[in-house]
Amino acid sequence: MFQEYDVIVVGGGHAGCEAAYCAAKMGSKVLLATMNMNTIAQMSCNPAMGGVAKGQIVREIDALGGMSGIVSDKSMIQFRMLNMSKGPAMWSPRTQNDRMRFAEEWRLALERNPNVDFWQEMVTGLVVKNNKVTGIQTSLGLEIGAKAVVLTNGTFLNGLIHIGEKQFGGGRAGERSAKGITEQLVSLGFESGRMKTGTPPRVDGRSLDYSKMTEQEGDVNPGKFSFSDETKPLTQQRSCYITYTSEEVHDTLRKGFDRSPMFNGRIQGLGPRYCPSIEDKINRFAERNRHQIFVEPEGWDTVEVYVNGFSTSLPEDIQYEALKKIEGFENVKMFRPGYAIEYDFFQPTQLKNTLETKGVDNLYFAGQINGTTGYEEAACQGLMAGINAHNKINDKEPFILSRDEAYIGVLIDDLINKGTEEPYRMFTSRAEFRILLRQDNADLRLTDIGYNLGLADEKRVEEVNKKRTDLKHLLNDLNQKKVTPKEVNEVLTDMNSASLKEKQSLSQLIKRPELSIKKVKELTPVTNEYLDKYNDIILEQAEIQIKYDHYINKEKQMAEKMKNIETHRIPSAFDYDKLSALSAEGREKLKKISPETIGQASRISGVSPSDISILMVYLGK
Known part of the structure; x- marks a missing residue:
């Protein structure tokens, strides 16, 4: 019935989709095994991609030739660049997405690749011979052979859902948990543990009073994730909204604390420190009389709304009573309650830096099975596992990104060397070379690598080479072109910038904190004409290079020193x-x-x- 596959990917979430897509695009014959074909690439939690540090990861996936950026662009309903008031190392793209279209775009991308086959059934175990994985076993008793297997089980391994005093098996609302794999891996000597994550209630947007909330619009000139021209920025966007809890809301929630699985000991797993439940926030930050709630639409055409900031596992009656006391939620209708979910994970210190396990050859782990949290962290692990599984079975060199090459390299290096006792989330502060690893230069850093792997296409490389050439010419022009005091002093004074006493290059002017490259364009008709031949992306790159030149060079020197011991x-x-x-x-x-x-x-x-x-x-x- 089944051929032997090159790579079998177990799980159809964000990690599984990237693993299957990348291995198949590189030429492997791939089987994606999932319990439900209708939930491939499901956004199990919030309908958004990117954010602080996470947006950098999506850009890196895109630059290497993965699909998360393109799928996010095709399904986005809002785009925002976060942290624009800070330095460029902190700028982070984020999209609000249409949940249904996101899943649809991912499935279409996989189905368009003839190297990807699908099988809908629970995988209950692995076939391991002589310390090497040779396939999978399913709940129907089928044995399907493979040269390599990538496990991306998400929250499904012995998943247990908690709502108040009720608990039941499940990997996600409405879906059963996966049994058998954990027990087999433990018998093979793997160290497992339990983690917890949670999700808020979903509500009917028609029942909300948005006039009582603060509107949060997308960027005036929205961008996108992908560096390719396959996607376009939005011409219209959907707004999100902000409201707040109150002491009355908190008092209502406290009434259910005695029935909370988090406080009465029924939940053993550790939850994400940086995305706590609402009851955890009330308990830990008792001095605060309110907490921010983001009201996020789930798509273009649906009325379903995600209540970001209200993650909870309290009893459903308490959830509903408390929601009704939030400003704008007085007449709220709840689609389903929030819940917490416990699941098995495996300490990532048991992995090589290719994400292959040390205990079993040709077996790879990616995503929440490694103790991470977040779509973006999962997707980049899937990409790396898919690439390395393909390379391993084709006797090619392992693919490893260093800490100075990508946030992806930082994430994997952290996991395999430090392990994790709580769900791992990426932050810019985890990257010591974050000025080098900006979201705007991910294509310059990684597209050539992606092309050599067989992921990024030739057109991508041509676009990056043109960007490099234009940037080089612009930087040279800015260094060469000098302006006189007579030409610019009057305008500089109007801009509250010090007057010139002698000729100065445009690059020297751009180094001034108060002057952007766009302001420099306004100094004289000559400078305006000089810079008009370059697009905004090149102008922004040049400004960053000029303003942060000292810091960029310092980080490059540090990276070189690290490579000496590496x-x-x-x-x-x-x-x-x-x-x-x-x-x-x-x-x-x-x-x-x-x-x-x-x-x-x-x-x-x-x-x-x-x-x-x-x-x-x-x-x-």
């Missing part, structure tokens, strides 16, 4: 017990994770600088 390899069977000078914790962590390089060893939590010095001396480095 190249020093540690023998795979190195015996750390013979280094008696190592700290006890350092020895334990080094033995557990078995780092491949000194650079990787230096980033393991619990391994001290003195441990690294001892290791380097012993290895003659």
Whole structure:
């Protein structure tokens, strides 16, 4: 009935879709196995992509040739660039999306690839022979062969849903949990744990009074995620709205705390620190008399609304009573209550930096199975696992992104070296090279790499090369073109900028904090004409390069220093017990994770600088 596949991907969420898409586009014959074909690429939580640091990840996926950016663009109903009041390292694109169209666009993208087959059924186990995965087993007793398997099970492994005192098995509302895989992996020596996440109630937008809320419109000149011309910016957008809880809302919610699974001990898993439930916020931040609620439409044509900021597992009657006391929600109709879900995950320290497991060859983990949270974190892991599964079975070099190349590299490096005790979420603060890893230059950093992998097409490379050439010419022009005091002083004074005493290059003027490149265009007709031949994207790139040149160069130097120790390899069977000078914790962590390089060893939590010095001396480095 079944051929042997090159790669089988288990799970049709964000990680599974990217894994299947990338492996298939590179030439592997792929089977995507999912319990429900109708929920492929389901946005299980909020209908949005991107945000702080997450938007950078989506741009990186797009630059490499993945699909998350294009799918987000095709289904977006609003676009905003966050943190524009801060430096460019913090600028983060975010889309509000049509939930149904997002899933539809992903499914169409997969179905258009003849290398992708589908199978709807629960996968209950793996076929493992001689410490190597050779296929999957299904609930019907089928055995399907594969050269590599990527597990992207999301919240489905032994998923348990909590609503007040009620609990029932499920991987998502209305869907059953997956059984068998955790138990088999544990029997093979894998370390598993439990985590928790949650979702807010969904309500009927027709029952809300938006006049009592603050409207949050999209950007006046909206952008998009994808660097390609396959998608276009929006010409019209849907607004979100902001309202607040109150002391009355909090008092109502407190009435259900004695029935809360979070407070009475029924939930054992740790939840996301940076996306707490409303009851957790009330408990942890008792001094606050209100919390922000984002009212987010779920699509162009649906009345369903996502109540962002009101994630909860309290009893449904308490949820409804409290919602009605939020301003604008007085007559609210609830579609379904919020809930918490517990699920199994596996410590990511059990993975190589390709996301292949150390315990079983050709088996890859991606997404929430690795202890992460968020669509974007899952999608980029799926992309990396799909690429590496394809490369491994075709005897190609593993694909690894370093911490100075991409946020994706930071995420995977953090996971495999530090592990996680709570759902891992990406932040700009996690990246020490965040000025290099901006959302605006992801194409310049990664498109050539994606092309060499067989993901990004030739047209993408041509566009990036043109961008590089235009940027180089513009920077040269700005350095060469000088203006005199007579030409610009009057305008500079009007702009509250210091007058010139002698000729100065345009690039020197742009370095002034109060002058943007667009303001410099206004200095004289000459400068305006000089810069008009470049589009806004090139102008923005040039301004960032000029204003942050010192910091960019400093980070590049730091990255080069890191690479010097990154190249020093540690023998795979190195015996750390013979280094008696190592700290006890350092020895334990080094033995557990078995780092491949000194650079990787230096980033393991619990391994001290003195441990690294001892290791380097012993290895003659």
